[in-house]
Amino acid sequence: MTFTLFPDARLALARDSLAGLSVGDALGSQFFVPGRHPADLAADRLPPPPWQWTDDTEMACSVLAELAAHGGVDQDRLALAFAERCEPYRGYGPGAVAILRLIRTGTPWPVAAASAFDGQGSCGNGAAMRVGPLGAWFADSTTRAAAQARASAEVTHAHPEGVAGAVAVAIAASLAARARLGGDLPDPARSLAAVAGALDPAGAVTAGVRRAATLLGRPLPEAVAALGNGSRVTAQDTVAFALWVAATHLSDYPAAIRACVAAGGDVDTTAAIAGAVVAAYTGVGTSGGVPDHWLAAREPLPEWVR
Structure with a gap:
């Protein structure tokens, strides 16, 4: 299918994906609170609002703001936006805080990113x-999506797996x-084969996505055992599982989020990734889409992206 996508349509699709993310x-972050259990969400017993978002959302807002203003990614501008908007209490990892502090104080982003993990660069899921x-x-x-x-x-993220x-x-x-x-x-x-086909054939993320395709239709615990659930906070341990979900x-956003919550691990991040992909398909407030009352319970997004 070949088509022309106008700016308003791009923005609408991206905003729906951001809502899902x-x-x-x-919602995923609420299940790090002691006393909350995945069974509550499975029974539609929702945590009391507002649900505070984390660094996942804060950085995604900067990505969308960059696209909305300029139509594509300028790396220097995006790096500075990440650094200047970073609120560490949002749950940023220590490595991310260190990189963003370096950028904020004038270190060029290629140097800052390469400095992580003794020069290996980060393979985290950020x-x-x-x-x-x-x-x-x-x-x-998908070619432009991959390049951007x-x-x-x-x-x-200077590590190839973090980029993948x-x-x-x-x-x-x-x-x-x-x-x-x-x-x-x-x-x-x-769909999973198309994703894997666009990645480095020898990469660990690629292997995970290929493995995810073999697990379609299998029970959730089996997928978690084979793919991970983000507990190691790496792309290798997170992405394949979230894409399997x-x-x-x-076509069922609530089911996707419930699966991420039930899997445990880095729940806010797996739910953000899976939620962004699913909402790009379902939209908001539709049958199977992001429920309106879930969206209303989420903490409002920053003024600069709204």
């Missing part, structure tokens, strides 16, 4: 957790938004 992030709306923005081109996702990742995680999520969100425009429900195995529940 931010609600998943905010670049993947924030990129879903970018993928939805480029619903007309790479650019958005490199400002903080962002590219994988962006392609999944691009395909989901494209399917929404085309009115189809895509085959989950073909999204592929399994692409």
Whole structure:
């Protein structure tokens, strides 16, 4: 399917994806509170609002603001936006805080990103957790989605696996938004194969996405055992599982978030990634989409992105 995607349509798709990301992030983060149990969400017993979002949403808002203002990613400008808007109490990891502090105080982002983990660069899930709306923005081109996702990742993640995680999520969100425009429900195995096919064949994230395709239709605990649930806070341990959830529940946003919560681990991040991809397909307030009352319970987004 070839089509022209106008700026207003791009923005609408990206905003829906951001709604799915931010609600998943905010609701998922509530299950780090002692005394809350996944069974509560399974029974639709929701935590009391407002649900506060974390660094996942804060950084995703900067990505969307960059796209809305300029149509694409300028790495210098995006790096500075991440650094200046960073509120450490939002749950940023110590590595991210250190990189963003260096950028904020004048260190060029390539130097700051490369300094992480004794010069290896970060393979964390931060670049993947924030990129879903970018993928939805480029619903007309998975090639552009991949290139722009790479650019958005490199400002903080110098490790190839950290970058690959962002590219994988962006392609999944691009395909989901494209399917929404085309009115189809895509085959989950073909979607995951398309994601894996765009990545480094030898990469660990690639291997995880391929493994996820073999686990479609299998029980959640089996997928967690094979793919991880974000507990190690790496792209390798997070992205394949989140994309398995999204592929399994692409037409049912609440089911996708419930699966992430039930899986445990880095719940806010897996729910943010899966939520961004699914909402790119379902939208908000539709049958199977982000529920209006969930969106109303989420803490409002920053004024500068609204």
